[in-house]
Amino acid sequence: MNRHFDAIIIGAGQAGPSLAGRLTQAGKSVALVERQLFGGTCVNTGCMPTKAMVASAYAIHTARRGTEYGMTTGPVSVDFARVMARKEKVRLDARSGVESWVKKMKNCTVLEGHARFESPTDIRVGEELISGEQVFLNVGGRAAIPDFPGINEVPYLTNSSIMEVAYLPRHLVIIGGSYIGLEFAQMFRRFGSDVTVVEKGPRLIAREDPDVSDAIRAILEKEKIHIRLNAECIRFAKHAEGVAAGVDCTSGAPEVIGSDVLLATGRRPNTDDLGLDKAGVKTDARGYIEVDDALRTSVPHIFAMGDCNGRGAFTHTSYNDFEIVAANLIDNDPRRVSDRIQTYALYIDPPLGRAGMTETEARKSGRKLLIGTRPMTRVGRAVEKGETLGFMKVLVDADTKEILGASILGTGGDEAIQSILDVMYAKRPYTTISRAMHIHPTVSELIPTVFGDLSPVT
16 A cells, blocks of 8 residues: 655755754654664764764874873774774664664654655655655765776775774775775874875875965874875785776876775765656756756656765755755745855864855955965964864955955864854854954864965965
8 A cells, every 4th residue: 555645854964954843843654764774874873973083093193192282191092893882883873863763753754765666756764665745865875886897896895985994004004095084094093003095186185275285284294194196097906915997197106006995085975876867857967966956856746955966076066955845844934945155164183264256266256355364373273273284264255354265274163164164154244353362272263363364365
């Protein structure tokens, strides 16, 4: 028998369960379908477990620097099994919390299995056929595996499978010099692995400004992480010591021998096995579901949230997608995707906090610009903590005084960036911050100083 619901939500990631909560509170009957792990990427293979590992790596790194702070201890060793056990507890606690929440939710029916459309309103989950007045897709994404020569002949890790390793890699070769790859590079180096990062482009994290990219490279190389740039014709072969990664670079050996390979070469949406063609839902060339500014797909009663819609690849953008959908459908509040300001962080140590435009993007906009910079060596809080790597950079429209963007690469940068972001959302001029009194000693107290010392971009 076909069970009918007011709403069907496919995927229990960051947006799905929260939307189920709002819809059921509004009196709607909801079916929530999850085929694998409750909590999605963030809880299971993304933010929570990786940041737990980053925290372990930070503690280990700080302990090794103990003499700088007046601490005397013996040699610092790493119990990798305990690192992974701590990570596992963090993610299992979070996963069970999400699962328990949705399964106890009144008016919410949880179905475990793979969902596929049979028509725009009918969805099969295992042997059961269900239908809904509205359908919300929150199916996430997975690691993209490029068709490198020899890739199918060697073992390799992804951001998901590396979460399960029971051993510390002797030499981890990471293909991809962007956010995921760099976070794993630093943490595993601090755990004790030799690490080589192989990047096809001329610099790391290409979407960032060159000065940010260069500073990040210097931070990683200071920890003896090997960086190989301009790596063309990447290829793989078995080797007695593990895996041979062949690279054609402008400098360096033509082959990197590693015990393990991590592919950190981007993500792809989980949209290829949903039967979207039977629902009439359009996707773009890369498989992302096309949505409008309110996250509605080409089929008016079907919405797409999170990584699968190509409108953001972060936990916070997924959750904001839920907020936008709920605001429009329940609160009669016309929120839009285009209203949000791009913001994210890179969780190496020190972290990079980003908001709005890069300097490159701002220059291309043709606006008359003002820029302010400050090295972290001039931030008292950073000096006191002994963590002075990095710098702050802010960008302002010289005519309107609008804050266009900011980069804070330094201790606390992921938190300090929020004060800039809030002023940007308030649509207030940069003088709102430059005239503010911040607490001393903090990293944030230097933000008014940076904005008070702007100079024209030439």
